[in-house]
Amino acid sequence: MFRRRGGKGEGLNAYENPQQEEKSLFPKLADNIFFIQNSLVHTEDLIIQHLSETESLFFIESLVDSKEISDKVLTRIMNRDNEIVCDKKITNLYEMTNLLLDGYTFFISESMTFAAGFNSSAQEKRSIQEPLSEKILKGSHAGFIENLDTNIQLVRKAVKNPKLMVRYMTLGERSRTKVAVIYIEDLANDDIINELFRRLSYAKVDYIQSPGHIQEFIEDETYSPFPQMLNTERPDRVVANLMEGRFAIIADGSPTAMIAPINFFAFIQTPDDYNNRWLIGSFLTLFRTMSILIAIGLPSLYIAVVSFHYEIIPFELVLALKGTLEFVPVPPIIEAVSMLIILELLSEAATRLPSPIAQTIGVVGGLVIGTAVVEANLVSNSMVVVVALTAVASYALPITEMGTTIRLLSFPLMVASSLFGLVGIVFGLMVIFLHLCKLESFGTPYFTPLAPFRLSENKDTIIRLPLWQFIKRPSGPRPKDSVRTGHPRGWKRDE
Amino acid sequence: MKKGMLILIVLNLWLLTGCWDVRLLKDNSLVVGMGLDVEDDDKVMNTSVIRQIKQNSGGTGKPATSNVIYSAVGNTLRETRSYIEKQLGGKYASNKMQVLVLGEDLAGEDILPIIDVFYRDPRNSLGAKLVVAEGTAKELLNMKMSEDVFISEKIFKALIETEEQTLIPGVSIQSVCPDLFDPGIDFALPYIKTKNSDTFDVAGMALFHDTSFTGTVLEGEDGTVLLYLNGEHGASSTLSFNVNPEEEQRQNQFITTNAFLKDQKLKVKVDKSHNVSVEINVKLNVTVVEYPKDHLFDHEKEIRLNKEISKQLTEKAEKVIEQLQKANCDYFGIGRQLIAYHPETWKEIDWPNTFPSIDIKPKIEVEITGTGILK
Known part of the structure; x- marks a missing residue:
């Protein structure tokens, strides 16, 4: 299944529970203080509160909630009898250092053989909002936030399944980012999960900011223009994919979850398709499929037509096109590329700027550049229409990553069509389709269910059939249990 | 690495072809109608209606267009075309032609050798309507504008309309091709009469025997x-x-x-x-x-x-x-x-x-x- 390249495959546990050095607690308080200060490089926000001669409280000021300390930690210390009630009993000083960085408060007393840890971390997080880039009309409007625990909570709340597995690991030698892999134990294929951890075990880097960082380390083909993992900020999308036997990777500090193994068509589906009735869902999916074709092919088709095969378009249209093209000084390829570059610049500028100024960009781009360029005869009217349609079509895709990929691929296709006309488009698309058919996501075919073709799984690719017809799970991620439902409409048969 | 370089070189070789067969729409002069007549010395006279776009229209709004008519005499159709190209500031593009008008005298002879080129060149407009004109085709096309509509469009639309009324057969260059070569079947083409300086009338069907016009017209x-x-x-x-x-x-x-x-x-x-x-x-x-x-x-x-x-x-x-x-x-x-x-x-x-x-x-x-x- 997987091509195992040479090299040492370190055990899974090596990275799941990174090997820690052992250093047990010193009997003397002063030694402990000295050790902790040293291992935290005498940082000034490390507070060591001396409660008495032999007792001290340790915490990192910037990470803890002072209310927690005064309410919980101090009360418990004061009210202890023989046994102290604490969250964690730690004897290893290295482990204690790590927990301090997680926002724990430690109480060390010479009378105890362990350090008592209290979870007092400050929960600074924004509220749950709908993700900006993946809005939907109907259905859950929750989105992931930058807090890992909240994100897992969102997933767990949607699937109250005891088999939901969350496996933590720490990636990034220096950033020590907490990363969670979520999957459903009795659905996800063991081989794929093992392969994931095998690949993750090689991801020795010093800093990980988001799953996007990890993506490039574990993706099958990083040189492919197509993303082989689905990045989403929607818990419902994650849950739906977990239920098909896929896994999700979430990293602390990032609202993005990565789903794999994924196929091409997952990028054109939205939760909206499933939250609406099937006819509406089909209608929308069909339009999105069309928008892919427009985004990838329309500019090149236009170029091919006006520079090679204008006889294939109707007479009136030829005259109209000729009318707009007649006095444009540049060949169609230059026209198209320059217009698309303008468009990309505008959209890039509008993304980076604060929204009040971004509106100005819209006016400048749409009105000034759009009309002036045509009036100055630099670009033809028809090309503006084509480019605008292409842009709208590519922005209609629910995952922006795929929209950009498609827009990007239209450039080589345009060059091909300007050199060879329709033949160029055919060859260009052939190369793209060959690549799509060959591409794999964690060893599963990327272009399934079209290649390899599985008719019964085409129920939600181009159109979406009623949900009760989805009796089996897609075979792409090779789930352990392939049956999804019984007969939800059995009542009709049993009448 | 070597493989990558090889792929890069091969890909770049394609760029060196320099678009040798490119035919930009804006560089082509669209021939919308063509008329063929026979000259005194049995040469062919080609009258081409060419649609041109006026400079003042710019890129905005509706383009202002006009019909320009060129005529040339030659031994073959291709010869007349190259004569016209000499007068014309662009390539002669007959691939969006709407009507091919045959003069009465020319139709009376064997028409196959004359329209042979339309079947030979794959880029030709095979959907163009084939008609016979009373008198000469040049006369008909020289109307330029018939009742404010360009002559070729007007003829084309009149033909479509009369076809719908079951007055003439729906024929194009393509559809007469098998009949031209088949000894067992003959065909008829629409017949257009010029009424006065700027009106014409689709009069009926011009009957053909084998590949030449018989002179008989079935009217109404x-x-x-x-x-x-x-x-x-x-x-x-x-x-x-x-x-x-x-x-x-x-x-x-x-x-x-x-x-x-x-x-x-x-x-x-x-x-x-x-x-x-x-x-x-x-x-x-x-x-x-x-x-x-x-x-x-x-x-x-x-x-x-x-x-x-x-x-x-x-x-x-x-x-x-x-x-x-x-x-x-x-x-x-x-x-x-x-x-x-x-x-x-x-x-x-x-x-x-x-x-x-x-x-x-x-x-x-x-x-x-x-x-x-x-x-």
Whole structure:
């Protein structure tokens, strides 16, 4: 299944529970203080509160909630009898250092053989909002936030399944980012999960900011223009994919979850398709499929037509096109590329700027550049229409990553069509389709269910059939249990 | 790495081709109509209507266009084209041509050698309508504008309209091709008459024998009858009949109907001495659109009208066939049927000489199926 390249495959546990050095607690308080200060490089926000001669409280000021300390930690210390009630009993000083960085408060007393840890971390997080880039009309409007625990909570709340597995690991030698892999134990294929951890075990880097960082380390083909993992900020999308036997990777500090193994068509589906009735869902999916074709092919088709095969378009249209093209000084390829570059610049500028100024960009781009360029005869009217349609079509895709990929691929296709006309488009698309058919996501075919073709799984690719017809799970991620439902409409048969 | 370099080099080689076969739309001069005439010394005169776009229109709004007409004389069509290209500031592009007009004299000769180039060059507009013009094609196309519409478009639209009314057959350069090469079938082209300096009229069907115009033109309803006899039909056709000659007011004498072809059968019979006889049975459904005398709810009257109209149409059909045989235009493709089903007879007889004298019996049955909202 997987091509195992040479090299040492370190055990899974090596990275799941990174090997820690052992250093047990010193009997003397002063030694402990000295050790902790040293291992935290005498940082000034490390507070060591001396409660008495032999007792001290340790915490990192910037990470803890002072209310927690005064309410919980101090009360418990004061009210202890023989046994102290604490969250964690730690004897290893290295482990204690790590927990301090997680926002724990430690109480060390010479009378105890362990350090008592209290979870007092400050929960600074924004509220749950709908993700900006993946809005939907109907259905859950929750989105992931930058807090890992909240994100897992969102997933767990949607699937109250005891088999939901969350496996933590720490990636990034220096950033020590907490990363969670979520999957459903009795659905996800063991081989794929093992392969994931095998690949993750090689991801020795010093800093990980988001799953996007990890993506490039574990993706099958990083040189492919197509993303082989689905990045989403929607818990419902994650849950739906977990239920098909896929896994999700979430990293602390990032609202993005990565789903794999994924196929091409997952990028054109939205939760909206499933939250609406099937006819509406089909209608929308069909339009999105069309928008892919427009985004990838329309500019090149236009170029091919006006520079090679204008006889294939109707007479009136030829005259109209000729009318707009007649006095444009540049060949169609230059026209198209320059217009698309303008468009990309505008959209890039509008993304980076604060929204009040971004509106100005819209006016400048749409009105000034759009009309002036045509009036100055630099670009033809028809090309503006084509480019605008292409842009709208590519922005209609629910995952922006795929929209950009498609827009990007239209450039080589345009060059091909300007050199060879329709033949160029055919060859260009052939190369793209060959690549799509060959591409794999964690060893599963990327272009399934079209290649390899599985008719019964085409129920939600181009159109979406009623949900009760989805009796089996897609075979792409090779789930352990392939049956999804019984007969939800059995009542009709049993009448 | 080496592999990568190789791929890069191969990909870049494509860029070196330099778009050698590019044909930019803006560099081509669109020929929208072409007229062909024969000159005194048997050379071909090509009259091309070329659509040009005026500079002042810029890129915005509706482009201002005009028709420019160029003529050139040469031995072959390609020769005339290169002469025109010399006068023209662009490439001569006849691949969006709408009409090809043949002058009457030119059509009278063998037309195949002249339009051969249209079948040979894959880029040509095979959908262009092929018509015969009274007089010369140059005269017709030189109207430039007919009633404020460009002449080629006007001809094209007039042809489409008359086709829908079942007055002329729907022919294009493509559709006459098999008939041109087939000895067993002849064809007819629309025939256009010039009325005055800026109007014309699609008069009827110009009958062809083999590959040349016979000089016979079926005008008006004759054409309709011929098309129905051959099983061809447009959207509908309007036919009027004088069914009450005894009425005083002329309008009362007539019934006007819209006819629809229901069924057409052509039977070719050959006896042992190779005598060919043909029976054509046509059934038409008509709806009455104008009949001031009314009272069609009366079944007797309806039957009388059915019979009367059938009789008149059959008589008309006999006359049409007489004309057809006189012109020796085997429009029904009887010869083709002989080749297919009676090859011995076909070998035995000389078809062009036999056709004018064979027995063709037409029979048209008409049934009134609708009377509008009045009975």
